[in-house]
Amino acid sequence: MNPFDGYRISSPYGPRKDPFTGQPVHHTGIDLVKFHQAPIYAFMPGMVVHAREGLVGTGFGGFGNVVAIKDSCGAIQFYAHLDSTAVKVGQQIMAGQMIGRQGTTGRSTGSHLHFEVRLKSTPSYGYGTDTNPGVYLERFMPNVKELGKVEGAKINMDKKDADKIILFLSAAYGATASKDAQAEFHRLANELRKASGQAVQ
Numbered sequence: 001m002n003p004f005d006g007y008r009i010s011s012p013y014g015p016r017k018d019p020f021t022g023q024p025v026h027h028t029g030i031d032l033v034k035f036h037q038a039p040i041y042a043f044m045p046g047m048v049v050h051a052r053e054g055l056v057g058t059g060f061g062g063f064g065n066v067v068a069i070k071d072s073c074g075a076i077q078f079y080a081h082l083d084s085t086a087v088k089v090g091q092q093i094m095a096g097q098m099i100g101r102q103g104t105t106g107r108s109t110g111s112h113l114h115f116e117v118r119l120k121s122t123p124s125y126g127y128g129t130d131t132n133p134g135v136y137l138e139r140f141m142p143n144v145k146e147l148g149k150v151e152g153a154k155i156n157m158d159k160k161d162a163d164k165i166i167l168f169l170s171a172a173y174g175a176t177a178s179k180d181a182q183a184e185f186h187r188l189a190n191e192l193r194k195a196s197g198q199a200v201q
């Protein structure tokens with residue numbers, strides 16, 4: 001399984017020449033390219049802990065617009081040089097959810113995604129604790145669906161609100177809807193029931 005399916009790798013993790021100075025440096029993440037402003041989807045689920053320009057001294061200086069997600073192992077995954085961010089701090093993210101768009105903000109020579117995994121989240125968002133992101137994802141991605149379910153289970157919805165939405169959906173789908181639409185309504189209604197602690201039907 002290739003965790004970076006759909007991307008061209010423009011610079012791998014590990015030793016390389018600094019693209020600005022030509023000096024040998026350690027590349028703390030992997031550089032991935034789709035196209036400028038391509039939607040970027042989260043590789044792993046977790047909670048958003050940063051979603052704006054990374055300022056010098058914070059652990060994200062020079063990385064431009066950064067979305068950082070803390071996974072259930074306590075590691076930080078971050079998506080750098082984004083053109084724009086599409087999530088908010090505190091938000092729970094599922095794997096595959098769009099978190100922003102590919103860009104070239106910060107210290108960057110062209111539009112790409114710098115993706116980095118840090119094994120610690122403090123201090124400075126785990127600066128200096130980076131690990132090979134491909135190896136990390138290959139290890140955890142087979143379990144991502146399960147992790148996603150665990151994260152999803154944290155949704156806590158009021159029973160009254162859930163029932164209101166179910167009623168609204170029921171009207172929207174209607175009795176004349178196709179079998180597929182009826183099945184989809186049934187699935188959505190049960191997700192809402194689960195989220196509000198009710199028995200599925």
Ligand SMILES: [Zn+2]
Nearest residue numbers: 029030031114
């Ligand atoms: Zn990079």
